[in-house]
Amino acid sequence: MLLKLAWRNIWRNQRRTVISVLALALGVAAIVSLFSVREIAYAEMIRGITKGLVGNVQVHGRGYQDSPELTTVVPDPLAVEARLRGALPGAQTERRVIGAGLASSGEVSTAVVVMGIEAAAAGSQTAFTLQEGQSLDAAPSHEALIGTALANELGLSPRGELVLVGQAADGSLANDRFTVAGIVDTGSSEANATTVFLQLVDAQSFFNLGQGVHQVIVRLPTDEEDLSRPVSLLRGALDLSALEVLPWSEMLPELKTAMDDKRKNQGLISVIVFLIVALGILNTMTMSTFERTREFGVLASLGTRRGRILAMVVLEALLQGLIGFCAGLALAWVLLHGIGTANLSGLTGGGDVLGAPMPGALKLVIHPGSVVSGGLTTILTMLAGGLLPALRASRMKPVEATRYV
């Protein structure tokens, strides 16, 4: 009966209800759309990071993140890898060497980041895609892969020759020639312009590192943003006096903070919708209950308890909320599917944001979190707007039934 009454009551004044519902729908559509686009973009950015050069988690020699010196290495990397894979079955690991150098070809030279990577992994490499030429051989053969922009700058193509100069771990001058095996796209415009990939063993001998490596990359089969569980498992499995274990969020802290800040800032939109729509609902429900003063009086005379009248009016607010919420979802769906695929890379002109590549084509769908956020906002808004009028209605005295006749 209560539900039936509440439902029929909201349609007594169709126009009024439609307008209220429309306002809520607009607000919900905005919240859901923005939330969804943002989270889809973030998920894509994180995928780009974790499948790219950074990986999900990295293990370094202790202190490397704060002070990445050539001499801070992971001792006994193969054992570390074995222990990592033991702690997290299903994880893939790679060893990597990183150093700085000067690369030149002919008269052009530029500063580069030299990365020694495992050639076996290079075959199933997700960190970059091969554009021209071939990937690195398994056996060390003085070959290199260079980024697209770098190739452009140095005027190099496959089978061209590259000279690398740098400072080795013992302070001596490192100097060697390499043949370009292929040209790759790392997904990050910065990395494409500055990275030279060598075979791990070649890099280790170039920089005089012996068996040492700087990074052990751990790739997990998960897309989760929160990696605290795997990280604590890994930290438990390793000797933390010599090593450090970092998830991507600690390696790119500015990016993580920026993402969290943006989430908070967009939360403001929910607050805005809440404020404005709640005020509107307060007004309309005050009016609609005032109009029914006599009726509430009659109901009270008949023996309806206060709580029941309160519930009825609150239900009226919530039902309108339900309709508005569904309408808002539908609106958001139409909007997102109407746009279909969004390409955000134009926003940065193709550049990176805080070290992460801006995602390219995003397939726009309604993110489940957005539905929750929109639903919560709806409930809070309708309660805020409807509670006061409901209380007033429930307090109406039976005597009202006989007044103003």
Next chain:
Amino acid sequence: MSTILKIAWRSIWRNWRRTLISMSAVGVGLFLVVVYSGVLAGVLGDAKDQLDNVGMGHVEITAAGWRVRRGVSQSISSPDALLARLHLPPGSETGWRVVTRGLVSSARGSEGVELQGVAWTRERGLSTYVREVRIGQHPSADDDRGILIGERLADRLKVKVGSKVRVMAQRADGEIGAELYRVRGIFHSLSPAISRHRVMVGETSARRLLGIGDVAHQIVIQLDRAGDADGVAARLRSELGGGYEVLSYGDLLPALRNIERLADLFVWVAALFIYGLVGLGILNTLLMSVLERTREFGVLRAVGTRPGRVVAQVLGESFWIATLSGALGLAAGLALTWYGAQHAILTIGGGEALEYGGAILRSGVKTRFSLTQALRATSLVYVMALVTALYPAWKVARLPPARALHSS
């Protein structure tokens, strides 16, 4: 007109609770729009401010093809003479630089850098981080061995003022040149990339290191008005002809140009959205308040009031609601914007600044106040209020008086 406004004023207070709630909604809406536009303006910052932070010019001239290959020999001859020839708007600051990629090493490590050879006095005018060196100072004009490096690089290489570093770069003759320098100063830049990868020496010293003569790689022009950039670039392009590449900052930082263009759009969309919500909210209120008085309006019509005047009456009530709440919302919005201009009220990222496609956005956003934006937002409130009032006004004004009189 004044009678209409007087009656309208008294009418809105008949149901003061309802009026106050409506006014709150409108006020909140305006407040939000004003603050939002202030925040966006703050994020964008002054374009000149931006460029100063990275030492970029509104217009930059390089030899054709240099940007891609950065060859030492792809240079501009006699940069001083060239600059003298150019017709530039008054108030422009100019400079030129020798630029190349190199490697800087200390006992503790090495890092790839962009080496710039500059004329220090001019450079101070172009870059904030050179003007305000935090630790030590930039080398003097005749200091041949001095080098200025960034905080992050100093940290990486574990050097301080007085330390020695080795700089290696490719010379014009193809050999690798290497020289030792002493750190004279360490600068702080909002851009982490610059702080880590840019080093500066005197131009004479750079030329000697690279084995080049009276040439430069970059000519930098900072204008008084950012808006002139594209125009000036186009003019210089035709003046100089082939062999040179002339780019405006919009070409160099498409991200910045995009945000500038989009910022206005964002404020419009936000205003439409917020005012849409508010408008729907007060539409109901206005409808009810007007329809309740159908009989009253019927009496007015019966005694000879024209429909137009009844409409004006309703619009007048909406006008007052807009004015009162507009004033409050505007005041509150301006107050917050003024406060926000001194203290950052919003953060958009960790660290000091955010690197966005090459442009620098400060993380702690300080709002910027713009009177035009605030006035625009306020006038939109009036538009919204009056448009919203049209429907209820029309509804009640077009009823024949007999019908209106009989409504209960």
Next chain:
Amino acid sequence: MAVIEAIGVSKDYLERGQVTTRALRGVSLTVEGGEFMAIAGPSGSGKTTLLNVIGALDTVTSGSIRVEGREIGGLSQRELSDLRRDRLGFVFQAYNLVPVLTAAENAEYVMELQGRPAAVRRRRVAELFEAMGMRQLLDTRPLKMSGGQQQRVAVARAIASEPALIVADEPTANLDQATGRSLVELMRLLNRQRGTTFVLSSHDPMVLEQVDRVVRLVDGTVQSDERRATPVA
């Protein structure tokens, strides 16, 4: 046991927060079970007020009211509410029915509050409507009914919950003579058939002709209390 006992009841009103009006002055009244009576008097005589306090719709300033022997003066809002639900029925002058409910749903309302199962409610209402010759109105909404029909549905609602007493405040005031007459006849029939006590208020002589007992109020006091010698059939 008397259904209603009012002893020395006085009721004051605060008119516009300034002036106190004494609507009832020391009124005493006893209503026995099964009575069919009216409270009469000109407008302003306090008859509506008296009906309100008898029906536990309002509280008295002084004096006491007992419903079925139970003193209602100290009862809480909730207790009064339940009392009205279970022991009393109401027919107002107008706006009795909830506009968004059908006649049947309106009539079922109090039974639903009482927690009676749906099947029982539906059956009772169907029987009532049938007996009152209103079967065709079961699924009609109040807006589509005449004033007289609305009042009859209100009576059906009042009877359906099986109260001890039905209070009707000027039930015929908005109806024409013929309709009003048939309404009062209906109420009297229900009173004869089921023994439900009825207390009406009216200044309409047509109504007063049809009741067994008339209590006249003037300026808040009982002026006369007359029983008919031979009850109307």
